[in-house]
Amino acid sequence: MINWEKIKIQLIDFLKTELNKTGLERVTVGVSGGLDSAVVSALCKEAFGDNMSAVLMPSQFSSKSSAEDAIEHCEKFNIKYEIKSIAPMVEAYIENMDEDRLRIGNFSARMRMSVLYDTSSRDKSIVVGTSNKSEILLGYGTIFGDIACAINPIGEIYKSDEFDFARYLGVPETILNKKPSADLWEGQSDEEELGHSYKEMDEVLKLLVDQGKSKEDVMALGHDEALIDRLVYRMKANAFKGKLPVIANIKWS
Structure with a gap:
């Protein structure tokens, strides 16, 4: 709690x-x-x-x-x-x-x-x-x-x-x-666009992100493989949104 x-x-x-x-x-x-x-x-x-x-x-x-x-x-x-x-x-x-x-x-x-x-x-x-x-x-x-x-x-x-x-x-x-x-x-609606309820997605995200469990571990707990794959893809594809712009590292000599 x-x-x-x-x-x-x-x-x-x-x-x-x-x-x-x-x-x-x-x-x-x-x-x-x-x-x-x-x-x-x-x-x-x-x-x-x-x-x-x-x-x-x-x-x-x-x-x-x-x-x-x-x-x-x-x-x-x-x-x-x-x-x-x-x-x-x-x-x-x-x-x-x-x-x-x-x-x-x-x-x-x-x-x-x-x-x-x-x-x-x-x-x-x-x-x-x-x-x-x-x-x-x-x-x-x-x-x-x-x-x-x-x-x-x-x-x-x-x-x-x-x-x-x-x-x-x-x-x-x-x-x-x-x-x-x-x-x-x-x-x-957020959930209609994302395809799942926040409750469903958050349960998987907590396992993947907070507990560091693998896809196989999360599946073994009864979660849908397609949902897991979709969330992992979204996290990877959108990771750039949480980063500062990449500045070129110039070698001047």
Whole structure:
């Protein structure tokens, strides 16, 4: 059983320590109406009080419920927020994306991060990330989009465990009960895109990553070979997203 009180104390200490290192006093967080940003914004509220900028950034493809859930969450935790629509930014470029939903989704994620970094510049703050461990391992995020941040308090928490943490923190039931979604387009679902539930994937990831078990060991425990292969492939194929750009090593003589 995970001691979430202990985890919360560690993460609040992490947030305060890392912000203190920068010499700044504020943080900026994007609040989408989803689980990850709800957990992170709740932690930031407890750590920094009103020294945080919460930004809602709907697009023309966002579901109406996402904004409603984000506002409900902010009001419950007394988080001051502002709404900055990215719809005009996406609309200005959308004709170049051939109605490709994935390209539009990635572009939207990068526009949101542009808004967050501009807000952080305005407020002399740092951007706090909202990607969980499952997403990071599987590369389920947009490079220079939602993956970008200065610090990330939940990058070691698996998505399936995060629901319990969110419930402990008091995140609204409307957020806890809905399907995980990056809200890249109406009706988009993380688990439908990935092909499995986070619970199924996280059980295998914990064995492969945290316990260092081989494929054969994981199969012997009753897990599907196709799922294991799919997760291993995604981790390898998307590992570059978690690395800094590679700079050429020049030999000058």
